[in-house]
Amino acid sequence: MNREVLGKCPVCGGDTSITKIRCSKCKTTIEGDFGLCKFCRLTPEQKEFIDVFIRCRGNIKEIEKELGISYPTVKNKIEDVVMALGHKVDDKVYESIDRKEILDRLNNGEISVDEALELLKQ
Structure with missing residues (x-):
């Protein structure tokens, strides 16, 4: 065992x-x-999330489906793992990436205008 x-x-x-x-x-x-190694220090939940993240090749839409969680929850889990691995999160870069992803998802028809507006408020 x-x-x-x-x-x-x-x-x-x-x-x-x-x-x-x-x-x-x-x-x-x-x-x-x-x-x-720094990955050994992750919680079992963080390790499972990383496994799903890799299996979905970082595609947030697929991660949402696989785990049955919302876009903001996926982003929070990513940030949690980033910090657990000892990396700093640049809030300005993180916010601009979030906004671009939200607008891309809106443009691709993955979310509605109302959903996009709600996500942009967060």
Whole structure:
């Protein structure tokens, strides 16, 4: 049974580290203090979202359908993962991308004028 490494301590929420690695083939064991990759520190929900994001090739409309969530919720989940991976979010760039995507979706007939106006207000 394979279990994933816990990236966060279930007691205090602090970062965890690996102290022992063992080869399943030759049984060699290496001890030390090994850091985890930044993806290991994502929550299970964030990892599932990233899996859906990749499977849908970043197409927000497809992600909405797959997860049964709204456009703003998809964008919030993306921002959550971006921050969890340690990246800063430039609000000005983020807002301009949002507006362009909303207008593109309106132009493509994916959303109504009323839906576009509501999204632009957020």
